Amino acid sequence: MSRFDFSPLYRSAIGFDRLASLMENAANSGSTSNGYPPYNIELLSENQYRISMAVAGFAREELDITSHENTLIVKGSKEQAEQPQKNFLYQGIAERGFERRFQLADHIKVTGADLVNGLLHIDLVREVPEAAKPRTIAIGNSQ
Structure with a gap:
């Protein structure tokens, strides 16, 4: 590159x-x-976004979503102690933990998350405060 x-x-x-x-x-x-887990970022409307992550094999309890300042952190950790040892002929499904970080623009807020059919959907919205919105300035007469 x-x-x-x-x-x-x-x-x-x-x-x-x-x-x-x-x-x-x-x-x-x-x-x-490393590209794991794969994800999509979707524009739903002018001020709404959705991040969808493929987290097949992870339960809700094994996923953690944290939003701090302008960073969104998604972590997944697998409980290895309770699973019996398996003898795989081929293992193509990753069973490892992960941490994925996203830099969020100013005024982007996380509104919710849902786990459906192995996809974690995180909904985001841009909420620009009135003070930050553009405003028209009148030109005064100096006389």
């Missing part, structure tokens, strides 16, 4: 240094990600 230079973003944009850092980190760490 070729390396991109994001330094022009730093000098031409004010207040977007965090965005440029996130893009640079994503470009650098993209090749080190």
Whole structure:
């Protein structure tokens, strides 16, 4: 993968240094990600999103979802002590724990999560406060 230079973003944009850092980190760490578990990010409407993760074999009690500041962390841990030793001829289903992190944009809130047919659905919504919404500025008369 070729390396991109994001330094022009730093000098031409004010207040977007965090965005440029996130893009640079994503470009650098993209090749080190193991891709487990696979996931989709879906746009449901203008301000609603859904992350769907394939977590087949995990029970609700084995999954943990945490939202802290602008990071969403999804962890899965399998209980290995209670399962008997199995003799697989072929093992294609991963039974390992995982931790997947998502960087959330400002004003993105997690509204709910559900586990259906081996897919973990996490619903997100963008709630922009009134103070952050664009407003029209009237031009006054100096006379």
